[in-house]
Amino acid sequence: MFSLAYGLWKYIFNKTEFHVLILGVDKAGKTTLLEKIKSIYLKGEGLTPDRIVPTVGLNIGRIEDANAKLVFWDLGGQVGLRTIWEKYYQEAHAIIYVIDAAAASSFEDAKSALEKVLRHEDLKGAPLLIFANKQDLPGVITDEELARYLQLKELDERPYKFQAVSAYDGRGIKSGIDWVVEQMERSKRTEVLRARAGLTGQI
Amino acid sequence: MGIVFTRLFSSVFGNREARILVLGLDNAGKTTILYRLQMGEVVSTIPSGFPAPDSLIFFLPFAIGFNVETVQYNNIKFQVWDLGGQTSIRPYWRCYFPNTQAIIYVVDSSDTDRLVTAKEEFHAILEEDELKGAVVLVYANKQDLPGALDDAAITESLELHKIKSRQWAIFKTSAIKGEGLFEGLDWLSNALKSKSS
Numbered sequence: 001m002f003s004l005a006y007g008l009w010k011y012i013f014n015k016t017e018f019h020v021l022i023l024g025v026d027k028a029g030k031t032t033l034l035e036k037i038k039s040i041y042l043k044g045e046g047l048t049p050d051r052i053v054p055t056v057g058l059n060i061g062r063i064e065d066a067n068a069k070l071v072f073w074d075l076g077g078q079v080g081l082r083t084i085w086e087k088y089y090q091e092a093h094a095i096i097y098v099i100d101a102a103a104a105s106s107f108e109d110a111k112s113a114l115e116k117v118l119r120h121e122d123l124k125g126a127p128l129l130i131f132a133n134k135q136d137l138p139g140v141i142t143d144e145e146l147a148r149y150l151q152l153k154e155l156d157e158r159p160y161k162f163q164a165v166s167a168y169d170g171r172g173i174k175s176g177i178d179w180v181v182e183q184m185e186r187s188k189r190t191e192v193l194r195a196r197a198g199l200t201g202q203i
Numbered sequence: 204m205g206i207v208f209t210r211l212f213s214s215v216f217g218n219r220e221a222r223i224l225v226l227g228l229d230n231a232g233k234t235t236i237l238y239r240l241q242m243g244e245v246v247s248t249i250p251s252g253f254p255a256p257d258s259l260i261f262f263l264p265f266a267i268g269f270n271v272e273t274v275q276y277n278n279i280k281f282q283v284w285d286l287g288g289q290t291s292i293r294p295y296w297r298c299y300f301p302n303t304q305a306i307i308y309v310v311d312s313s314d315t316d317r318l319v320t321a322k323e324e325f326h327a328i329l330e331e332d333e334l335k336g337a338v339v340l341v342y343a344n345k346q347d348l349p350g351a352l353d354d355a356a357i358t359e360s361l362e363l364h365k366i367k368s369r370q371w372a373i374f375k376t377s378a379i380k381g382e383g384l385f386e387g388l389d390w391l392s393n394a395l396k397s398k399s400s
Contacts, residue, residue, distance in 0.1 A: 035397065056354060056372050058366065058371050060368075076372075083355065083359070087365075088367070
């Protein structure tokens with residue numbers, strides 16, 4: 001009887017664990033973003049930007065907000081390493097795609113890498129949050145301008161949002177995360193992943 | 204270089220005892236790396252001089268053939284041994300697992316014939332319960348040799364993408380020339396720091 005009640009308790013109150021992939025080309029600011037997220041949500045000190053080295057692998061951040069546990073996977077963005085991105089797609093609930101909105105020279109590369117991500121079968125239906133990063137820098141473009149520039153055609157079949165942020169001073173991050181959590185909670189993809197994980201609550 | 208090392212790691216571990224395992228197949232360049240880092244004298248230990256946990260002393264007579272090199276650097280113990288080979292000694296590896304914060308996995312990037320073995324040994328060690336929390340740094344070593352595979356190719360060969368619940372990174376290194384080693388340690392100290400915060 002106890003175990004039954006306990007199971008019910010867990011079912012109701014256990015927070016779902018969501019996996020969020022942080023992607024983007026090199027120097028977009030993915031790891032700086034991850035550290036900022038950690039410092040916002042964990043109240044601790046994340047690494048300061050001057051200590052961050054280019055990622056050649058995987059960085060992980062875990063946070064909890066009121067309703068959900070989030071696991072962030074931050075993957076390196078250098079050209080040769082982008083082949084590993086897709087190995088993480090199957091288990092990802094959502095994508096945060098980071099673009100350096102102050103570096104017009106990187107837009108073309110960012111756009112084609114993003115289109116490739118969106119075409120991938122394993123990411124079907126995954127909510128997409130595009131961060132127009134580095135809003136603290138002069139000459140940066142807004143989220144609307146970035147959206148107009150990218151002109152993504154593959155966006156129709158998934159929830160998406162453009163958000164202006166600065167991984168340096170933190171602006172925009174929280175509302176972006178709120179949006180992505182809300183999307184994941186009602187996303188069909190979440191149900192699919194949960195079913196695949198065998199109803200263990202561990203997805 | 205020892206000073207660089209102190210700068211990197213003193214703030215990470217404080218006074219806690221910590222262990223970093225440096226593993227790989229034989230001839231991957233592990234010992235050369237330790238020498239390159241110049242953190243202290245590398246003590247090569249044959250069973251008679253085992254710097255082992257007390258619990259292991261009892262088993263010494265059986266442990267012939269298990270050679271562990273140790274460098275003590277402040278409160279961090281670096282311990283090196285070869286993976287692969289005799290299965291009979293493998294149980295003794297476990298004596299060195301507790302308190303392990305990180306694994307530095309060294310691969311000979313030019314030894315393409317043995318990459319499959321390197322991969323299998325690598326994933327087997329990651330399965331160990333006591334190492335579940337350890338951060339993984341891979342050195343794609345011997346980049347100075349012709350035919351050495353680059354970091355992307357080694358990532359693929361070792362199937363690093365199967366690691367999903369802990370941080371990992373890969374760096375191209377040449378232990379002989381001393382290249383890439385500190386970049387890797389930079390990442391490692393960051394990773395350990397952000398893990399503990």
